[in-house]
Amino acid sequence: MKFIAVKKTGGIDQLELQSMQIPQPSADEVLIRVYAAGINRPDILQRQGAYPPPADASPILGLEVGGEIIHCGANVKRWKRGDKVCALVNGGGYAEYVVAPAAQCLPVPQDFSYVQAAALPETFFTLWHNLFQRARLTAGESLLIHGGSSGIGTTAIQLARAFNVQVFATAGSAEKCAAIKALGATAIQYREQDFVSVIKEHTQGQGVHVILDMVGGDYIQRNFSAAARDGRIVNIAFLHGSKTQVDFMPLMLKRLTLTGSTLRAQSAQAKAGIARELEENVWSLLNNKTIQPVIDSVFSFEQVAAAHMRMESNQHVGKIILDLTLSDNKDD
Template sequence: MKFIALKNPGGVDQLELQAMATPQPNDDEVLIRVYAAGINRPDILQRQGIYPPPADASPFLGLEVAGDIIACGANVKRWKVGDKVCALVNGGGYAEYAVAPADQCLSIPQYFSYVQAAALPETFFTVWHNLFQRAQLKAGESLLIHGGSSGIGTTAIQLARAFGVQVFATAGSAEKCAAISSLGATAINYHKQDFVAVVKEQTQGQGVNVILDMVGGDYIQHNFSAAAKDGRIVNIAFLKGSKVQVDFMPLMFKRLTLTGSTLRAQSAQAKAVIAHELEENVWPLLNNKTIAPVIDSVFPLEQVAAAHTRMESSLHIGKIVLTLGESSSSRSGDP
């Protein structure tokens, strides 16, 4: 099969289309013929050599795919050959075929293309775990998202709005703020506005109940100011750095909860629980078109370097997806 190899840690020039033997599923896995694969920030970090995969994971790039199941392990009961699924994979998604734990597969939502389906697993698993499991976000609360135009951000806005949450989101351009607003959030252009002042004004001085932060750096201190009493702050990345001087006194005075997580290092059991909760609570919203992934751009597998360059530019709004094969653009419900 064709796949994308990383010759050495470094720039996009280290990505190369190569051939290797098609992997085979173990007893608890399925083998997927991949028609689309999502690009995610952890892929960029892994390529650069600063986010190595867990020891028990595939060393190859790619964390989410969509396609057709072509083989099932001995213990797999739910899925069968021919099922159309999207899946969170433990690496190896930039390939014509990928193995996935059966419990990390979800049916492609009705009317979704493979491209749309490939944009779901990594972001929806991440957002659900951090906002609804860790932060316990609930209807009637308020949420501030940093990086609101990213794949994570656009997903978080839609899910929070669908569950009755008031949403604020930061971005750095008029175009990105317009995209955020179209999804139902109050957009804050961080080049022109102080997000602390905006959320305080819009919440009658109370601040927001939950903050989802992938920026870090000096935002960490500002988040303490923007948070309401008993607020919950979740860090999922540190694009502006993880080492800063912070005054933690507001943490005590406001009784704040500061937490964070990465998805890839979590156990198979934890990921299976997330998949189950997504299927129960979120997949109906996808099937009835209440929410849908925002797709920024689509590249064929051979142009993976351009896809990575697009993500590193930070100009994208929503998800970047790779396509593989003639069926990549067909809709999941088509014959």
Template sequence: MTPATMTCIEIARPGGPEVLTPATRPVPRPGRGEVLIKVAAAGINRPDLLQRQGVYPPPPDASDLPGLEVAGTVVALGEGVAAPTLGAEICALVAGGGYAEYVAVDARLCLPLPRGYDFVRAAALPETLFTVWHNVVERGRLAAGESLLVHGGAGGIGTTAIQLAVARGARVFATAGGPDKAKVCAGLGAHAIDYRAEDFVAVIKEATGGRGVDVILDMVGGPYVARNIKALAVEGRLVSIAFLQGSAVELNLMPVMLKRLTLTGSTLRPQATDRKAAMAAALAAEVWPLIDQGRIAPLVHATFPLVEAEAAHRLMEANTHVGKIVLTV
């Protein structure tokens, strides 16, 4: 039996962390092909901050509540659902609504808890793994023996990208702010570059004998775009997933032509559910075994109770964390 109402976190109006407000809403009902999850933990991601600020609205068919990944227990099944079963402990990618005691999600976007994982660690997996898989492997086409540069290497996306690329046989470089964060990246197997003290273009040029890297995963944008192009090898791929320093840039496209580069990027949330379901199937086949083997593991920096989402957002905005921040429900 599920209750009629639940506690959730609403965005009262666009603004700072203080606009995150505990509220009471009806418990959602799972539609055809969906399951209802009793949420035990929910990951926090930078798109949540953008939604709170009013610059990243949810898709028309998604919940207006923030939260893109959860872990918990399946407590109800919609019509036509055979798996996961009632009582299954899972983590899932959601298009919104994660900051709540219950959330409904397409059953195909649910993945089992990895071996030995609790709900907090599992909630730190979906958004980052879907994002990294789609952008580094599918769009960036990173192959074993190639090289990858990850910007923001100490964040949730960055630490995941480093581990996945290393596990798949790539050479990895990562930028991070300060020696402590650089040490974390190095511990995960990357050639760490402290961007506050080093020029990543020069470091990569020297480390690769002038060749450059094959793929760059960039969430900085702005002036980094031109520098990324300099750091790419012939036939290199630049994949943009965020623009912390702005999306409007002026570029000399001649190096793109001369080196036959590919400039691409994506946002995950608006993509069709069928497309995300295909990513989930690929993760189950290719990445979950690596997690079970301990070759990929989330770094959880801090947890906060659901009603303290404001404090969790303030921590993320301070940019002092390493890895993921998770809400407990």
């Protein structure tokens, strides 16, 4: 099979199309023929050498795919050859075939393309765990999302709105703010507006119940100001850095909860649990089109460097996807 190799850690020039043997699934895994794969920020960091994969994970980039099951391991009961699935994989997504834990697969929603399906796993697993399991977001509450035009952000807006949550989201341009508004959130142009002041104005000085932060840096202190009493703040990335000087007194006085997580290092059991809850609580919203992934751009397999450039530019709105069916050189 063909796959995207990282010759050595560094820039996009280190990405190269190579060939290797098709991997074989273990007893609890399935082999998926990949038709589309999502591009995510951890892929960029791994290519740069800043986010090495776990020891037991594939060194190949790619954490989410949409495709067709080709073979099932001996213990797999739910799935069969020919089933259309999307899957959260432990690496290996930038390839024509990938093995995935059977419990981390979900059915492709009704009328979804493989490109749309590949846009789901990483974002939905991340958001369900952080917003609903960790931050305990509930109907009637309010949510502030930093990075509202990203793949995570556009999904978080729709997911929260579907659960009757008031949503605010930050973005850096008028175009991105327009996209956020179209999804049902109050947009905050952070280059022109102070998000703390906007939140206080819209919540009668009370603040928001939950904050989802991918920025870090000086936002950490400002989040304390924007949060309501007993608010919950979840960090899932640190685009502005993970080190800053912070006064924790507001955390104590407002009884705030500050938490965070990464998805990739969690156990197979934890990921399986997230998958079950997603299918029970969210998949119907995808099947009836209440939520649909926002696709920024689609690239062929050979255009993977351009896809990474698009991600690094921070100009995208929604998900960036590799469509392997667009490749002129794909083996049958």
